[in-house]
Every structure is written in structure tokens, then in C-alpha cells.
């Protein structure tokens with residue numbers, strides 16, 4: 001059972017005051033304040049959003065949009081080791097695919113999942129701006145360069161043994177299997193974003209480059225859903241989608 005938010009806030013008040021005083025505008029303290037709470041709680045729950053928003057003089061929606069934008073903030077409890085492997089071009093050219101496959105195989109989880117023992121969360125992310133040392137990743141936001149499948153094995157063994165050099169994240173609640181999802185009671189008020197989207201190639205749920213998402217929705221919701229005002233489909237497109245192979249295999253077959 002973690003300390004109540006009010007108790008934690010009271011304990012951190014001197015540090016909060018110090019951070020806020022560093023900036024001419026209070027809103028500039030938003031990122032360091034979320035970091036401060038996340039370091040202690042292990043993620044940024046709704047109480048943090050509300051408190052930081054009020055402290056920084058922004059709306060809760062603005063604070064929430066910042067937290068959901070950065071992969072370095074967590075909106076749900078996650079594993080003690082957050083493994084974020086770069087899947088972008090330089091890393092892919094230098095063997096990231098083999099590295100990602102090794103992580104998935106050894107941990108028994110997929111992109112944006114947490115192991116049942118709560119030790120590892122795994123995510124494939126975009127360019128980490130360390131392309132000269134590709135393939136690379138971050139463990140709890142600390143860089144690891146020049147990855148190989150063998151190095152992955154060594155890292156996992158060291159983490160399991162409690163001997164890895166990067167400190168585990170705080171974990172005040174058992175993490176759910178899925179890293180993202182409707183964890184916040186008010187999540188329904190927001191765009192669904194990546195909620196329930198299994199494919200990192202289409203993490204925002206928009207774009208639909210190959211039309212397979214449209215095909216799936218069409219079969220699920222019917223033609224009216226796609227042909228509604230503001231939607232993209234015309235009769236010709238709908239015919240093309242219906243003629244396409246079923247089941248969205250293109251999207252779900254990806255990484």
C-alpha cells in the first residue's frame with residue numbers, strides 16, 4: 001500500500017517549492033514536477049496530473065497532454081525495468097530486429113506489455129537520437145548502446161539477479177499486463193489514442209496506410225460508420241476495401 005498522495009505531496013513540498021522557484025513562469029516546472037512524483041510513485045496517476053496542473057497554472061487537459069506525449073512518462077504502473085528498444089531506421093539497419101525478437105522471446109511478452117512478475121515492461125520506440133551507436137535502447141531512461149542478442153541475454157540475467165547497474169523503478173502498485181489502456185477513470189473523455197492499438201506502426205490509431213483498419217471497422221460497424229460526414233470513404237473506396245483480404249493481417253503481422 002503506497003503512501004497517500006497528500007502525505008507524499010507534503011513530504012515533497014520543499015522540493016516542489018525549490019523546483020517552482022527556479023522558473024520565471026510556473027508552467028515551466030511541469031516536466032520536473034511530473035518526474036518528481038513519478039520517481040516516487042512509479043507512474044503519473046490522475047492525482048499527479050491534477051496537482052501539477054494546479055501548481056503550474058495550466059488545465060488538467062494540458063498537463064495530461066504533455067504526459068501522454070512523452071514516452072518517458074507512464075500513465076499506468078509499469079515494470080521495474082522499462083525496456084524501450086529503438087525500432088527506427090539506423091537501428092533496424094544494424095540489427096534491431098534480432099534484438100527485439102530476442103527480448104520478446106526471452107520475456108514472453110510483446111510490445112507495450114509487462115511480465116506477470118511485474119519485473120519488465122517492453123516497448124519499441126522511435127529514434128532515440130543515438131543512431132551512431134545503433135542498435136540502442138533505454139533502460140529506465142538510461143542508454144544502452146551497440147546491442148546484440150547476446151547482450152540482451154546478459155542484461156536480462158543481471159536484472160533478474162538484481163545485479164544490473166541501472167536502478168529499478170519505484171513500484172507502488174502491481175502493474176497490469178498492458179502498459180497502455182484506460183487506466184484513468186476519466187480516460188473516456190479523451191481521444192482513444194493508442195488505447196487498444198496493438199501495432200506500433202499505427203500507434204495513434206490514425207493513418208491507416210494500408211486500409212486494413214478501415215476494412216476492420218467496416219466489417220465491425222457497417223458502411224454507415226465510414227461514410228458518415230467527415231469520414232473518408234466514398235463508394236469506390238468502400239468497394240475496394242471490401243475486396244481486400246480479410247482480417248487485417250498486414251497490420252497485425254508487423255513487429
Ligand code: FES
Pocket residue numbers: 086087088089090091092126127128129130131134135136
Ligand atoms: S534510429 Fe535508433 S537511435 Fe536513431
